[in-house]
Amino acid sequence: MELCQVPDRAGAADVSRLFAEHGNALLRFCYLQLGDAHLAQDAVQETFLRAHRRRASFRGECGEKTWLTAIALNCCRDIRRRAWFRRERFSPALSDLPEPSEPFDPGDDTVITQVMALPPKYREAVLLHYYQGLSVRDIALATGTSENTWSTRLRRARSILKNKLERWYFDEEDL
Helix, strand or coil, X not given: CCCCCCCCHXXXXXXXXXXXXXXXXXXXXXXXXXXXXXXXXHHHHHHHHHHHHHHHHCCCCCCHHHHHHXXXXXXXXXXXXXXXXXXXXXXXXXXXXXXXXXXXXXCCCHHHHHHHCCCHHHHHHHHHHHHCCCCHHHHHHHHCCCHHHHHHHHHHHHHHHHHHCCCCCCCHHHC
């Protein structure tokens, strides 16, 4: 007796391939969005469930990574909207961040700490553009909003970060 049957083996194989290619990056992205490893795992699992259910609706207007990132972003937003999430204070600890697929030497974590302190809509813009490597056009296509919205959010996030990090890169000797 099988407990779980996958009616469409080709679809399951496709989701497995997508998970192998993008699962780690999406887990890190969701962790930065939610600040909790278990919630991030739930969001990634939900992302791939939604991707499997909706794979027939994928039109190819954007890349698979963009499509999956948009689904993951919506899953994270859904979790953040829940009343219990708003009552709790989740703050991602950089030491708990899931391991990247490529080696990364963070050095000074001042920049990432300031990015994580941004309001959610600006943090999303920075993470999608710089961390996930999506263009403003891809973000707009994936989220169904205008390019101007994301350009404005990126510009405002850069301005906030510029003010917060203005004196950060100087040595004390330079002052």
